[in-house]
Amino acid sequence: MKKITVVSSCFNEVENLEEFCRRVREAFEKLPEYEFDMIIADNCSSDGSRDLLRRLAAEDHRIKVILNAGNYGHIRSPYNALLQADGDAAVMICSDLQEPPELIPELVHRWEEGYRVVCAVKPQSRENPVMFRIRCFYYWLLDLFSELPQLHNFTGFGLYDRRFIEALRRYHEPYPYFRGLVSEIGFRRIEVPYVQERRKHGRTKNNFFTLYDMAMTGFVNHTKLPLRLAAFSGLILAFLSLLTAAGYLVYKLLYWDTFQLGLAPLVIGLFFFSAVQLIFIGVIGEYIGAIWTQVKNRPLAIEEEKINFDDEKEQTAQDK
Secondary structure, three states: OEEEEEEEEEOOOHHHHHHHHHHHHHHHHOOOOEEEEEEEEEOOOOOOHHHHHHHHHHHOOOEEEEEEOOOOHHHHHHHHHHOOOOOOEEEEOOOOOOOOHHHHHHHHHHHHOOOOEEEEEEEEEOOOHHHHHHHHHHHHHHHHHOOOOOOOOEEEEEEEEHHHHHHHHOOOOOOOOHHHHHHHHOOOEEEEEEEEOOOOOOOOOOOHHHHHHHHHHHHHHHOOHHHHHHHHHHHHHHHHHHHHHHHHHHHHHHOOOOOOOOOHHHHHHHHHHHHHHHHHHHHHHHHHHHHHHHHHOOOOOOEEEEEOOOHHHHOOOOOO
16 A cells, blocks of 8 residues: 655644644545554644643554654754655645545546646735735736746645655755745656635734745745845946936037036935845845755754654653
């Protein structure tokens, strides 16, 4: 029997985890010809999620749990769990129930048709319509600037063949932009649409800073265009400044006694060029920050405890 590993992560999702596990099991009841297990990585939750995960793992040994020593965020923690999947294929899905586990059978059927990567995309969403439009604009902008075609309305929810997981392990990314890696690695791929649900319980852990971090990670990892725009903008603005200076000189020579330059053009020009410089210094800073992250080469996550893995991996940090 082929084995499918369902990979997820959580942070303070105690109200969703039990239903999430139940719905995953129900999804695989429609796939009796497959074995499955689950890997859930917890980011040091403080709401009782850890105790609940221990109980769920004790009741069902197919549920494997990684308890991280700290909160490593929604980028590093699920990626670390995905690299530990040992099935013939892995399904990445969020535990907040906005991505429906009921879609898993269709993802598996598409995989059996020969697609090594099956991406679940959300052309429609029941989330805040303003946020959904902003996200759509970001996907379009990244695709426009990226050196490789990028998937639109894709959050990482999907099924990935074992060969794709093996390719991921060769990248050694300490802070990956997973959606971009899906496009970069390749393999035969298909998109399956779904409607993203609203949250049933709890509140989203994303805020402006986490969304900005993810957006800039996508740009920095997959396009050099912002850096080149800085050079082009400098050349264009320098040329326009030269033309403006020449125009003022000619006008002053023709109307020496009546034309007064004044301070307004100088002040406006100074603030304009200062703003442009600060913007592109910030862009360069993002790229330098990405280099700094790569150079440090920190682990994706430090695992405090692992449950229902093999005996060697089940030791806790205290035991070591």
